[in-house]
Amino acid sequence: MMGKTLVLVTGMVTLLSACTMMDQPKSLAFRHNAVTADPQAAGTAQVTTRPDGMVTTTLVLTGLTPGKTYAAHYHAFGPDSSTDPCASNGPVSVGFPSFTADASGRATTSVSSEMARIAGDLGAYINVHYADDLKVVPVCAPIKMTKG
Template sequence: MIVQKSVLGLFTATLLGSCSMMMGQGTTYNFKHNPNAADPAAMGRAVATMDGSMVSTTLSLSGLTPGKAYIAHYHAFGPASSTDPCASSGPVTLGFPNFSADANGNASVTVKGDMTKIMGDMGAYINVHYASDPSVVPICAPVKMTKG
């Protein structure tokens, strides 16, 4: 009985330790180019890292228009699609700080927020817009692929 409890305790400690390491590494989402002519070389990734009830997401982007101002947001699934979150036109759930591409067209921006802003069908995708014209969305990163 004592041996079983010791083994169970060791297993639980190992399992919890590996979970905290996974939480520290984060989950990576790759951006895809939207079907428009804006920033044709744009690409990047989003890395979301959980810490308790909070999430920190860092966007690392390249191929943007040098010196141009951008905005980025997490969006919930919208009514337009159940299979492509980037085409679903969902509401904003968490906004990133405004940012600009550097002289080489690169940018990095981080947002921290409550997990409830991206749980379930919230945070189904992250998109990057022109700050001067939010209807222009060069790239999008699907975070959740199906509704529900």
């Protein structure tokens, strides 16, 4: 009986640990793209899966152009690359609210979405764009490195 109780307690501890890990944010680093825009731009995406299955992503960025407005999006893998999601030119799967860098070039924005909209190939990377010219992408955060 003592052995069964120990196994049951160990199993419950493991299960509870797994549940609390769901709420732990995953931090993804942005990398600067090969463009001249915002050469000091950097930041992280904090991705937290909530118990209700929703995902909250918070972008914390530095080195942006002070006073400039930006747009950020989760993108699905596109047709241009199977090894570099940031170069794959994929469609938008989830958009963040537009945001403006403060006087020191810092900005923060968040979005919540259903896991299905950003899981797998649907959430292959996050791009930060100039809001007035979406072709300018200073930074990208790869979420998943290969298709499938």
